[in-house]
Amino acid sequence: MKKTFECDAKIEYLNKATAFLEETLEEIGCNMKQIVQLSVVLEEVFVNIAHYAYAKADSAGNIIPDTGSGQMSLTLVAENGNLSMIFEDEGRPYNPLEKEDPDVTLAVEDREIGGLGIYIVKKRMDDVSYEYKDGKNVLSLMKKL
Amino acid sequence: MLNINILKDAGKAVLALEGRLDTSTAPQLEDAINRDIAEITDLSFDFKNLEYISSAGLRVLLSTQKVMNKQGKMIIKNVSEEVMEIFDVTGFSDILTIE
Numbered sequence: 573m574k575k576t577f578e579c580d581a582k583i584e585y586l587n588k589a590t591a592f593l594e595e596t597l598e599e600i601g602c603n604m605k606q607i608v609q610l611s612v613v614l615e616e617v618f619v620n621i622a623h624y625a626y627a628k629a630d631s632a633g634n635i636i637p638d639t640g641s642g643q644m645s646l647t648l649v650a651e652n653g654n655l656s657m658i659f660e661d662e663g664r665p666y667n668p669l670e671k672e673d674p675d676v677t678l679a680v681e682d683r684e685i686g687g688l689g690i691y692i693v694k695k696r697m698d699d700v701s702y703e704y705k706d707g708k709n710v711l712s713l714m715k716k717l
Numbered sequence: 718m719l720n721i722n723i724l725k726d727a728g729k730a731v732l733a734l735e736g737r738l739d740t741s742t743a744p745q746l747e748d749a750i751n752r753d754i755a756e757i758t759d760l761s762f763d764f765k766n767l768e769y770i771s772s773a774g775l776r777v778l779l780s781t782q783k784v785m786n787k788q789g790k791m792i793i794k795n796v797s798e799e800v801m802e803i804f805d806v807t808g809f810s811d812i813l814t815i816e
């Protein structure tokens with residue numbers, strides 16, 4: 573099974589992408605717990621792409637979220653008991669997996685707000701990889717079902 | 718979709734959440750908390766009907782916990798298995814008081 577969903581990289585399409593994911597997972601017989609887990613993964617990656625993939629930089633080189641637009645896609649591949657979620661966009665090259673993991677053992681006062689999204693993705697999935705290929709960011713996430 | 722039901726009594730408040738605490742609904746909770754938390758010394762969340770949480774929701778809980786550490790206590794009750802898993806993965810089960 574292989575299915576692709578395409579949309580503008582905008583937060584307002586997250587609900588449609590989630591519906592696409594949930595329908596497909598139901599079709600291949602995933603349980604509610606798996607569906608919720610993978611929906612969280614989708615949201616974390618989708619939000620990053622929507623905010624940053626096409627964002628422009630200011631004169632100091634800081635990236636300003638939500639300042640550009642472009643396409644993104646999510647391809648779901650189910651085979652051999654594995655589910656792969658492949659995210660593609662044509663924005664600036666960015667490997668989210670390089671982001672340093674937050675220290676999840678720190679006390680409340682020392683915890684920083686943010687940085688947890690991609691960490692959840694890494695913890696939830698069994699294999700994660702990134703490549704920049706043919707002008708596209710390609711993030712592949714695999715989960716054993 | 719997120720429904721927030723707030724019960725306030727003197728310095729105490731109970732926020733019952735129903736639905737999803739995600740990117741699109743987290744600002745709604747943040748607004749409700751900012752509006753209602755000022756005089757509160759005893760804050761509890763009822764997560765019985767909360768079926769989903771993402772990092773956007775965690776951010777609101779963390780910033781609220783930081784505020785409540787200064788002015789009182791904060792408790793989260795009736796956490797579902799799905800939400801608890803996210804708390805465990807992120808170490809939030811160690812920094813929040815979950816009953």
